[in-house]
Amino acid sequence: MWLRPERPPRDRRLTRERIVDVAVAVLDAEGHGGLSMRRVATELGVTAGSLYWYVRTKDDLLELALDRVLAEVSADPGAPGWRPALAALARSNRAMLLRHRWALSELTLRPNLGPNALALAETGLRLLERAGFAGADLDAAMAAVNDHVVGAVIAEVAWHGTLERMGESGAGWGERAAGYLREVAARHPALARRMAATGEIDVERESERRFEFGLDCLLDGLAARRLAPPPP
Template identity: 35%
Template structure:
């Protein structure tokens, strides 16, 4: 399923479902995506294959190619199914509440489907649910006081997405590392305690020493929320008063 992206005459979103066949097991793209998600949740994307998906669905592997032409299309369907979960956050009473709801829902989705974080950060996802989440996010940002031009909106979206991708990948990576090593972050730090103490006693790393000695083990969810609100304050406030050199034009 590794044929080139775009090799199909129409994107998977615009191709009609194949006509129902007289077969013991009815198929649809939604069923295929759901089965693929279950496998990826259990075995990661590395464990995903046409053979395993077909076995999960109780059909022959070749039947799947009537619905998806390559691996990229399958991943598109899986990602958009996760965006459907994120879209349930919906619009809230004001712009900040909407953004907080969407981003926290995105974190929930990434922790439930860790492979989803691996697929963030490349080219934009353009499935219908992904576009709906993108529309709600961008529309909410246009209501923020510091977003005056289309340049402001583009940069704010870029900064927000960079935070989301970085934060989620770090959290997912730590969870995977803890599972693979059998050691969580606190235990790992404790195992290196004697070495780190010797290094800090040299006096060459005073600020790191303060972080190690005085810093607490912060709650992941609380830290994510705090950092998210800090990013929102920064990208929507323009505290230094700078503006883009392009002509100022209100978005709405």
């Protein structure tokens, strides 16, 4: 994908950029399922076939959209040490994934080697280099932080989606689910304890708390594995 440069054109009513703009907008508004070539085309006042002049396939368009939103995550240049800086980068990454929830499903099955993805990797690596990591541990440390971000957001999105579906299922839901829940609770005491302890909880707050907890654990482990203190 990133090998195919855009045509140097003449009168074009369209652009890759404008197409990706609309695609991201549609994805943000209606999620993964809401994106279709025809939808993007109508939004641009054009027929679906035209898009294929600028984009080889729908997958390519998704790849472009993914890289577009990856540009939104950035490091905080004013962070005092490697640890706050790395945490800030992770938080920025998480915030972006929560803004564009469709990006996760794309990230899952699509390789992303776009310019913004690579730039993001670069800033992360430099951060860890200054922190005192090198060699194979550098890659592993970077991966560990990214994995935690991705895994945490996946869990949050799935959780949020579950509650949304419950809301959609109309009023009589609780009664039909009660039997199932009772059976589950009987079979799984530890799970029942946790469900009882956390009554009505705010998914966003709790997800953020868990994210910070895991991030702290991870950073503790990373700090212990640093080769050298950060250079002065």
